[in-house]
Amino acid sequence: MTIPPAQLPSVTTDLTETTTPAPPSLRPWLTELGRIPANRNFAVPFAHIPWATTMIVLRTEQGHGSRDPLVLGPRTRASYATADKPLGCLRLRLAPGATGPVLGVGADDLTDRVVRLAELPGPAAGLAAELAELRHDELLPYLEKRLPRRIRESPTQRLHRTLLRTAVDTVSADPTGGTVPALAGALAVSERQLRNLFTAGIGVSPKHYTRIDRVRRVLAAAGTSSWSHLAAGAGYYDQSHMSAEFRSLMGVSPRSFVDGTRLPVLPCRPSRLG
Known part of the structure; x- marks a missing residue:
């Protein structure tokens, strides 16, 4: 078949x-x-x-x-x-x-x-x-x-790179501590400044960055442990929280993805900056 x-x-x-x-x-x-x-x-x-x-x-x-x-x-x-x-x-x-x-x-x-x-x-x-x-x-x-x-880089651009690197390292070291207030505190900036840094320097908000990081952790560890243990290890409240976040970013549930269920394939085409 x-x-x-x-x-x-x-x-x-x-x-x-x-x-x-x-x-x-x-x-x-x-x-x-x-x-x-x-x-x-x-x-x-x-x-x-x-x-x-x-x-x-x-x-x-x-x-x-x-x-x-x-x-x-x-x-x-x-x-x-x-x-x-x-x-x-x-x-x-x-x-x-x-x-x-x-x-x-x-x-x-x-x-x-x-x-x-x-x-x-x-x-x-x-x-x-x-x-x-x-x-x-x-x-x-x-x-x-x-x-x-x-490359001609201003002191401000260099500072922003340093701050963002610290933020990324913080999330990588402890996904449970990757909340916006915790990251802002680690960088000694306001939450608004943190959001602006992430938007311009990474392309997503700090919250969405953490969501992506957690889903990637689940994908990297899928099949090595139970779903509940994977959820805890990736920093989710529980398995239901993990499933909802996974479906939001991947289009299907974790179990369905592993089983081979996916969204339809789409072509990848260049676009122009406007």
Whole structure:
């Protein structure tokens, strides 16, 4: 019996990705380079789970180099897609607060959007053509030589990056302490300032950032323990709270996702900044 695509076991892009940390000279602006190999099983849809980062993505095809560098903004909800040919990608993750200095726009201008790198006003746009031709092992050395000298960052932008890094580290260390008041206290800023920092520097509110972080924790640990233990470990009040939040961001319940039930697949198309 043929299993309908909507019932096939879920595969997330994160599970197939290998990562290389950015060298120290790039870490103010980039955290890592991810490499997703070409998918040859066209029947199995990929789940693009929510993320709270901005990425420069270079799609790769078998027998060809990278093509048309794209920028993917923070994704507030999951999407699902299938490939019609062997297609992999390289993902350069920007550090919190680095979107402005690197791309020339606020992270909130890119939320839930896909745009061409060359169309953005920041210094990285001038590197798009060369990035498209580089192998994965050439990307970080190339950026080490070119990117830092192009960036002009104000003291305020550097301060915001430092504050956001502290906030992200706080949430990562203790998901139960990632409330807006707790994060504002850790950064010694007002709750309003914290929200503005997250909106401009990460692209989502601190509350939504925490929601995404918790769902990703559940996905990473699914199958290793009971749902109630996963809920507690991810910082939810209880299993019902986890299920409601998971459904809100993933479109289905945790159990249904693991069983292979998903939303319909949607195409990923670049859009223009307006």
